[in-house]
Amino acid sequence: MKKYSVFSLARNALDYHENWTEAWRSPEPKPEYDVIIVGGGGHGLATAYYLAKEHGITNVAVIEKGWLGGGNVARNTTIVRSNYQLEGNAFFYEKGMDLWRSMSQDLNYNVMFSSRGVINLAHNDAQVDAFQRRGNTMRLNGIDAEWLTVAEIKKRAPLLNTENMRYPVYGGLCQPKGGTARHDAVAWGYARAADDRGVDMIQNCEVTGMRIENGKILGVETTKGFIGAKKVGVAVAGHSSQVFQMAGMRLPMETHVLQAMVSEPIKPALDTVITSGAAHCYISQSDKGEMVFGGDIDFYNSYAQRGNYPIIEHVVTAMCELFPAFSRLRLMRTWGGVMDMSMDGTPIIDKTPIDSLYINAGWCYGGFKATPASGWCFAHTIAQDQPHDLNSAFRLNRFETGHTLDEKGVGSTPNMH
Amino acid sequence: MLIKCPWCGDRALQEFSYQGDATVARPPEPADPADANWDDEWYQFVYLRDDPKGWHDEVWHHIQGCRKHFKARRHTVTHVIADTAPMSEELKGGDK
Numbered sequence: 001m002k003k004y005s006v007f008s009l010a011r012n013a014l015d016y017h018e019n020w021t022e023a024w025r026s027p028e029p030k031p032e033y034d035v036i037i038v039g040g041g042g043h044g045l046a047t048a049y050y051l052a053k054e055h056g057i058t059n060v061a062v063i064e065k066g067w068l069g070g071g072n073v074a075r076n077t078t079i080v081r082s083n084y085q086l087e088g089n090a091f092f093y094e095k096g097m098d099l100w101r102s103m104s105q106d107l108n109y110n111v112m113f114s115s116r117g118v119i120n121l122a123h124n125d126a127q128v129d130a131f132q133r134r135g136n137t138m139r140l141n142g143i144d145a146e147w148l149t150v151a152e153i154k155k156r157a158p159l160l161n162t163e164n165m166r167y168p169v170y171g172g173l174c175q176p177k178g179g180t181a182r183h184d185a186v187a188w189g190y191a192r193a194a195d196d197r198g199v200d201m202i203q204n205c206e207v208t209g210m211r212i213e214n215g216k217i218l219g220v221e222t223t224k225g226f227i228g229a230k231k232v233g234v235a236v237a238g239h240s241s242q243v244f245q246m247a248g249m250r251l252p253m254e255t256h257v258l259q260a261m262v263s264e265p266i267k268p269a270l271d272t273v274i275t276s277g278a279a280h281c282y283i284s285q286s287d288k289g290e291m292v293f294g295g296d297i298d299f300y301n302s303y304a305q306r307g308n309y310p311i312i313e314h315v316v317t318a319m320c321e322l323f324p325a326f327s328r329l330r331l332m333r334t335w336g337g338v339m340d341m342s343m344d345g346t347p348i349i350d351k352t353p354i355d356s357l358y359i360n361a362g363w364c365y366g367g368f369k370a371t372p373a374s375g376w377c378f379a380h381t382i383a384q385d386q387p388h389d390l391n392s393a394f395r396l397n398r399f400e401t402g403h404t405l406d407e408k409g410v411g412s413t414p415n416m417h
Numbered sequence: 418m419l420i421k422c423p424w425c426g427d428r429a430l431q432e433f434s435y436q437g438d439a440t441v442a443r444p445p446e447p448a449d450p451a452d453a454n455w456d457d458e459w460y461q462f463v464y465l466r467d468d469p470k471g472w473h474d475e476v477w478h479h480i481q482g483c484r485k486h487f488k489a490r491r492h493t494v495t496h497v498i499a500d501t502a503p504m505s506e507e508l509k510g511g512d513k
């Protein structure tokens with residue numbers, strides 16, 4: 001791998017940047033691998049990278065039905081945070097924050113991680129109490145959290161409307177180390193670094209079946225034929241129900257579509273992330289200047305990477321209430337991604353009842369921030385054939401045993417998480 | 418998306434609330450309440466879903482209209498609705 005640096009940039013400038021090598025190879029699949037990862041999104045690619053880096057397992061293939069980074073990893077609104085309350089979640093996401101901070105150096109790829117702070121707005125007394133309690137829990141867990149008054153929020157985001165609205169802002173909980181990252185760079189960075197350690201990226205290759213004998217997986221059927229594997233890890237986000245059906249499993253999960261949108265680019269106007277759970281809107285500004293924002297899922301089961309207009313209208317209305325100045329902007333694009341909504345709003349990273357088959361699924365709206373920690377823990381779970389402490393609460397059988405991890409406390413209604 | 422309420426006819430999506438999979442059924446009480454199978458049936462009823470990519474039978478609530486619940490057979494990729502029917506009737510259509 002050619003290292004990216006200021007020197008390589010200068011050297012390549014001499015021949016007009018025409019001789020950069022490809023970021024990763026595109027090999028034909030081998031007949032057998034030690035580990036196959038199904039799904040070339042952020043989680044699959046991170047898993048492959050940490051298998052090679054942390055566990056020395058390099059005879060690995062990532063099998064992706066489309067192209068690397070064509071799924072949710074490049075469709076999300078890029079918010080990174082670890083403001084969870086339940087123990088099973090808190091330390092897992094905080095591990096992610098550690099990995100985010102060193103990711104660009106570790107991968108030799110600029111993922112533009114920006115600790116610009118994430119502010120959750122409170123719009124009534126009950127929310128103030130709940131958010132302050134959350135902040136206290138976070139601090140007790142060693143995670144950064146800071147209560148901001150309205151005046152302090154105004155200072156951070158002068159264009160934010162706090163009074164002149166139906167539900168005025170009462171204050172906000174900020175996680176200063178949270179922020180955003182460039183989503184597709186995360187996929188490309190992990191792919192390039194994993195390829196450098198010997199991992200094969202197999203694109204345009206759909207997994208269509210699983211070969212399972214005597215309760216053990218032997219490999220996967222694909223559009224490029226059968227590929228054998230000693231172990232198979234599946235990280236296909238919104239297609240988890242579909243892929244595990246191939247192994248005869250039904251999951252505690254439903255697939256729903258989540259939309260997001262960007263405005264035309266403008267000069268720097270917002271240098272933090274503002275979210276309002278009550279208004280159903282979160283917003284930040286990309287490095288290109290676009291206002292990036294989103295809200296709730298469309299609420300009905302869907303595998304379409306597009307949604308309906310009422311939700312777009314709802315999100316835009318909320319955004320204009322929070323930032324009246326942005327009502328003059330034109331909307332440039334809207335899109336959708338299909339989400340693996342679990343029954344308690346918490347992911348699953350675990351072994352399965354089938355020997356040597358592993359599951360990584362159930363990320364709901366929040367799997368982008370989890371990308372590094374998820375890959376790190378999934379690699380551990382596959383390599384050691386048992387979960388790491390950090391993902392020990394993300395068991396597949398927790399629904400059966402009554403150990404659900406329901407951060408919002410809304411029960412088995414996947415569209416409400 | 419327009420949804421045809423069996424009582425009110427075609428109405429806009431905003432009038433409806435989605436209530437999920439219509440194929441899962443509350444498990445009947447067994448003769449012996451300590452029957453371990455019953456736990457498993459409840460687990461499946463509350464948590465496990467087929468989550469099909471294709472035709473899906475589901476419950477909708479016309480919450481901003483006549484407030485009745487009804488069933489719909491809707492495609493989860495095209496969002497086309499093949500049929501809607503009162504809860505007590507069978508759905509037709511789609512290639513199900």
Ligand SMILES: Cc1cc2nc3c(=O)[nH]c(=O)nc-3n(C[C@H](O)[C@H](O)[C@H](O)COP(=O)(O)OP(=O)(O)OC[C@H]3O[C@@H](n4cnc5c(N)ncnc54)[C@H](O)[C@@H]3O)c2cc1C
Nearest residue numbers: 039041042043065071072073076077079207337367368369
């Ligand atoms: C609009 C939107 C906004 C979001 N905002 C945020 C946010 O602000 N913060 C946050 O933390 N999270 C956010 N998320 C969630 C986050 O993007 C996802 O949880 C996360 O990206 C899922 O993991 P992934 O990257 O591995 O998924 P994906 O990128 O979807 O990867 C899964 C891959 O599996 C492949 N695949 C599927 N079936 C097969 C098959 N049979 N064979 C081979 N390959 C297959 C797919 O093609 C896909 O590339 C958002 C999501 C969306 C859609």
Ligand SMILES: [Zn+2]
Nearest residue numbers: 422425479483
């Ligand atoms: Zn009606």
